[in-house]
Amino acid sequence: MSNILIVYYSAYGHVFEMAQAAADGAREVPGAEVRIVKVPEFKEVYDSMSGQDYYVKAQKAQKDIPEVTNEDLEWADGILWGVPTRYGIMPAQMKQVLDSAGSVWSQGKLEGKAAGVFTSTGSIHGGQETTALTTFVALMHFGMIYVGLPYGENPEQMTTDGIGGSPYAASTVAGPKGERQPSQPELTMAGRLGARVAKVAAALKAARS
């Protein structure tokens, strides 16, 4: 039995869809209990975007997802972090969750636990890799064991097509106006990462006990 947390932030719904695919993949691993939680939106962002139909629709679709707490982080044996890019790195909304988890860090509650990242960018070269790699830095401070998505498990990424996916993270490309939706190969990659994190989390948990 291992506890897998999917914690994500999604303004326009792309990362939310990837989160659901990651959760489906994790659930396929025997003994995995999966919980999906969201990162709270900033009031300033909500207020400034509340006139945009596509934003309001995406937020409504997530209304029943509970907001992440430090207890969720402590509950987890493995965490999949859903991190859309903001200027090539994680959004401040996600950073606020990490910055509010000082007590989790100081007690070493995530040390030795599995972590994976899935991300989304507006453009192909807008931060697909940098968002994952810079998120990795913070996860190292928490002592997490980073789980990537190698070519062997993820042959779809061996392409010159403009789709998401790298050895560092599952990902999608939302398009400059968010008009593109996650493709089936991208959702498949998110599912495989979910399964991979769940398997590594279970193995690490067994090693700890």
Ligand SMILES: Cc1cc2nc3c(=O)[nH]c(=O)nc-3n(C[C@H](O)[C@H](O)[C@H](O)COP(=O)(O)O)c2cc1C
């Ligand atoms: C303030 C802001 C900064 C952004 N910075 C970038 C960026 O550096 N590179 C990029 O490709 N997309 C950028 N984007 C686009 C988002 O990454 C894109 O909307 C997101 O991946 C879509 O995921 P979501 O639908 O789950 O919110 C930015 C969006 C916002 C609102």
